[in-house]
Amino acid sequence: MTAIDFSRVAARRRRFAPSWDLATLVLILGAIGLVIGTFHDYGITWDEDVHNWYGVFVMDYYLSWFKDNRSLHWLNLYNYGAAFDMTAAFINKVSPFGTYETRHLLNGLVGVLGVVGAWKLGRFMAGPRAGFFSAVLLLTIPNYYGQMFNNPKDIPFAVAGIWSVYYMARIVPALPRPGWSIVVKLGVVIGLSLGVRVGGLLFFGYAGLTGLLYCAWRAVETRDAALVLRELVQASGRVLVPMLAISYAVMLVFWPWAQQAPIEHPLTALDYFSHVTFPFTTLFAGKYFPATDLPWEYLPTHVVLAMPELTLALTLAAIPAAFVEQARRRGGPDRTRSLQYGVIAIAALFPIAYAVAIKAVLFDGMRHFIFVLPPFAVAAALVADHVIDRLKTFRWRPLLVGLVSLYGIAHLAIMIELHPDQYVYYNGLVGGVDGAQTLFKTDYWGNSYAEAVKGLTNYLETEYGAEFEDHDFTVAVCGPPISADYFFPDNFVFTDDREKADFFIAFTKDNCNNALPGKEVFRVERMGALLSIVLDRREMVQAAEHAPEAAQDGNGASE
Template sequence: MTAIDFTRVPARRRRLAPSWDLASLLLMLGTLGLVVVTFRDYGVTWDEDVHNWYGVFVMDYYLSWFRDTRSLHWLNLYNYGAAFDMTAAFINKVSPFGTYETRHLLNGLVGVLGILGAWKLGRFMAGPRAGFLSALLLLTIPNYYGQMFNNPKDIPFAVAGIWSIYYLVRIIAALPRPRLSLVVKLGFVIGLSLGVRVGGLLFFCYAGLFGLIHCAWRLAETRKPGVMLRELIEGTWSVLVPMVVFAYAVMLVFWPWAQQAPIEHPLTALAFFSHETFPFNTLFAGQYFPATDLPWEYLPTHVVLALPELTLLLAIAAIPAAVAQQLRRRQGPDRVRSLQYGVIAFAALFPIAYAVYIKAVLFDGMRHFIFVLPPIAVGAALVADHVIERLRTFRWRWAVAGLAALYGVGHIGIMVWLHPDQYVYYNGLVGGVDGAQTLFKTDYWGNSYAEAVKGLVNYLETEYGAEFEDHDFTVAVCGPPISADYFFPDNFIFTDDRDKADFFIAFTKDNCNKALPGKEVFRVERMGALLSIVLDRRQIVEAAEHAREVAQSLKGAPPE
């Protein structure tokens, strides 16, 4: 059983199906082309250095036949699986690109797999047009696309998540005895999610919950407890057990620390993340709050503001539209269809609601919840597909289509304008990035530092000309040093001593750009929003050094 019966689709729409599939193919190829052309443009984010080393240590754990155990106690990263990081480490052994350029290319390709997963889910639910719209809407969510290149945790997790939802939706249509191949595929992608973050256990919960709802619905349909019990047992043995076993095996391949205690350590990691602390304040709505005591609306607000306006509008309409569709059925709600809609809606909303309920520690906007964006995009696409079908008989349909096209062109223009800092996007509800810059975090990961270093190099080349390389310069960085010093030329020397640094590179996170005095010589800005600055502090440092020398000489001078 499939989610859509094409025999009931109008003949004209069936004829158009190949063209929508072709459009999807072109979209995927175009996205791959963008990744290949632009992956070098993205900076090194705050977490990438430690994740790179973690991947190397896990690789060495295997290459040494388990004798190299550095990965078992590397910072707190042993609490994570290394599915992405270890893969990147192996590829880096043969890649012609730099370490982080290679990671960015791989990260971008993984992100495309997420877009492909959204297409598969949308197409399965409502046909080729819905598949195309699902892929397009996810691609044009800047917080997904912008982090697609250099977020080694949240993007791979989101990708595994959307594929888990896709296979779960397919299995629902075949309960209680789906094909083993589907169960194995579901177990594999859940295993990959666990091989990135232990939070992949969430997808086990989705499968179990909707399996129970299926059985309860069958009881309501048949009024025979025996039928419910039989399907519960069949579903447990044909879906839940093999799914868990296979997923756990995949997880262990990528998680050395879990191999040491396959039950205890994953549970310990789950407890660690459940009680994770962040002893700093975070900016929200223009005020700083402790990350451990945020307003309840912190995460919902970030999700709302991260979505393009049209996608947000469609997503808001998704649940009412699905409910209305089922209530209009003369035979009553369709069990399979309702459960499939339920999985997508639950995957989009439950993590947010649960985080609000437990007052989760959050500190980087909605970064840890990127995995809700793909199901949101698919839900919005299903509504858009329905609207397009209804517009076929609407007198002013071409005007509506023209307005939508104008909006789309404008939004893509914004993403181009923000490049390669798309992830700092905020929608028009808060006045875009410019309106958000004093209210919320923008570049919290140092992605703009690559451009800041280039700006500093150009400034000094202009000043020194051909003699630029004959001079050494000390540079201090606010936040993650790797985000800047990876791009340093040979005559730039990183220093931890800000007060004695010739130059200071700082982003606007926590007002770090105001931490030191200096002459501003370069700014990284996007759409009116300041992301980072470069300060020339040479005169200040020279004056301070001169003052110290004078003070030292006076100490040694004889009294008058």
């Protein structure tokens, strides 16, 4: 009997084993392909119109050599940087696609860049497999993926945020004197976050806190105050000061209003967003609350319900797993590893805790906090990677892998079924999007209106046949007109007068679908949840128009 050479068997297995980096490359290329193949499917969200014009005005500010100052007082948008919007405006000058289609393509590609950032962070922390899982878990969070295409503020901000966390994690092992290259990169990405929202100041806080924790740890290690002070000075001169200077310069490039008063205006914008008002009620757990007086659990609940069940479970295990790992380490906790875990945990948890603590004005679920999803995905991936190592000898491992694979397939099927409205997703803890539709907001941004217009067009084409284009129809819209009228055929005429409109398009936000009576002719639904409707009101409008005539005729007859 021939002896088995186990070393050769192992070598063959390694040779034919899948490369996690190759798998990630395939995943990223697939994501890019999805963006290119589907960006036309997404509707126009409520904020896109004003952001589009803001980007045009900032572009014109530069093209006019600073003479066109419309961007300095455009609505409240001057409080934001225009890193994304101005870039989109320049690309639109040469793009073969429509204005918003171009923005959606760019927005989607920026979203993929965030997936790359999650991969980089996960890979740096635990290797190629953890990097792959980080990318997969972020890409399959429907609230992230669905908003990749048409959220011009929160997605670019989230992307800059995860790259900031990545570079901070990279800097930690090299403190107090990291290389200039990594410091410059950190400054640039924080500057880009500030070039979208002044809330990018958070990342300064994360970096500063990490530096202080490093110094505190070194103080315990060395018990040498002079050495710690020297390292603090070195870290400040090597990281903090250059980071501030670079990020501030990048921010100013994309923020004309800040250029007018580089200190005062950013601080004014920060104060504005700290005291922003939203004089409307918002739906939560089936009840309407003032946005200024929400239950403390509003944001945590939305974060929990926005994540797929498996990702949520892994995320909840992340902090205990990190503590256990460090507690079991011989020689005590590792400073570098602990600080890196701390950076990720702070990026994921601090914004939520702070918003709850100050009773922040919130609306639209967790939309303004999408930037916590990438660090959550990375944390979940690190746990998944660790669990796989621990289960190498687990007897029922193939069964467990099979169950997880079936879950993954089912989850992907949900995302496909929701397309292109993935952002309305709620997980199984509340019964999915069907169970959530009477408890929480679903399509609060009008993304489904593109499909509603198409449904109305098909309805009228069926009714009128070849004569469809010979007729004009007035259409009213609940909420953002641009979300619907951008897709109108030439014979659809938008009107502000709902009562006299032939048709009314309405989403379910704030029960707008029940605002007017009419014959329902089209519904946009996903997985049992109603997103928007189209009402035919022609008979009612005609009856109302003829009512005065009938009244006059009746008066004449009585006389």
